[in-house]
Amino acid sequence: MAAEARSPRARYREQNRAEIKAAALQQLAEGGVQAVALTRIAKEMGLSGPALYRYFAGRDDLLGELIRDAYDEAAQAVERVDGASDDGRATLHALADAYRGWAVAQPHRYLLIQGTPVPGYAAPPDTLLRARAVLGPFLKVFAEGDATEALRPVVGEMDAWVRRDADVAGWVAQHTGPAPHDAAAGTALAGTVLTWSQLHGTVGLEVSGQYAGMGHRAQTLLAAQLDILADSFQL
Template sequence: MAETDAKTPRERYRTQVRAEIKEHAWEQIAATGTSALSLNAIAKQMGMSGPALYRYYANRDELITELVRDAYRSLADTLRSASVAGADLAVLAHAVRGWALEDPQRYLLIYGTPVPGYHAPDDITAISSEIMMILLDAGSTSPRERPATPFDIHLEHHRDWAAGHPAPPAVLRQALSFWTRLHGVLSLELSGHFTGMGFDPALLFAAELDDLLMP
């Protein structure tokens, strides 16, 4: 039993080493990007052999999956905590921005350029869906009354991504617009595309949010 007990010294040591590996991975990603992530380079930094490190992560994709899972789980938990406290879409939007600015590399890993050849497992897709469900719940508490658009009508029959959420098409469209437009602003800001343009990205984000929530 002691061999499998997560509280044994062996398991605690394994947890610590895996956490250190992830710390070095984030440093690499910040310096050279996810595509250049190298387990052998991490092993060298930690004074380990390559084969020794592979006992903790079998390959690069397994390590990336762990980083992606951690990032999605962190964002989902951030939004879940805000929603439990009664946050509306405006508060949730600023929670997303605060989370993104706290660690831009974490944000860009999951919402930036996809890693070539990498496919996230189903459990990560489920966490991503959880995030969207939080937005749909928040939007459903105060739906906007606007004329139906062709996209609203389209969403009546194309809502598989909503995982059975009962929100009407107008709320589905609002959640999608919220997610795509605000992520667009954040992605451009964190990638440095606003540098030198002379305006405050925080005010652009707020303006886009006001437009999305306008009655």
């Protein structure tokens, strides 16, 4: 059965919401989170302040939508890589490169979700699920690994996390199989969290301009870090 056609009013509302978000992203790119102002957006669009609040309940509501969109697009970037190769090391590099490519192309959106928290702002509860969607493909890579002795304490803590948190266990199983044995679950989570730490350390410094004037390229540094991780998990 064909999807029910949207009414002109629904299409108009969707279009206005998209234009408001586009204007907010422009403000974000120009001046960071603090530059996002609903009154200025309303003026640019020829709307009254109260009219704008028919589309978003407030600034936090608008920021929540931008955060959801950013996580969703980052997840799409890495999901396009997932399963592209049977070589775990090559897949790890491809996933990280895809995420870095998204972040470098849209640094304002990267910093919105991974930069300094906005004072007084609480992210929507579903943000956690979207963040996990970005990291999910990495779990599959590391589930095939075997951590070296130096990483056993990390794997042990991750294994304990899986045991006590059913939501985390379900998320890991979604990407590693219906019932991964304890070692695979702990190893998968350990590798993913370590990659996340390395990835955001390098990408965060790059997009915020901290590497400017230094004698290396961020992608060269990241590639070396990923190879060290791959060696540590015997990928």
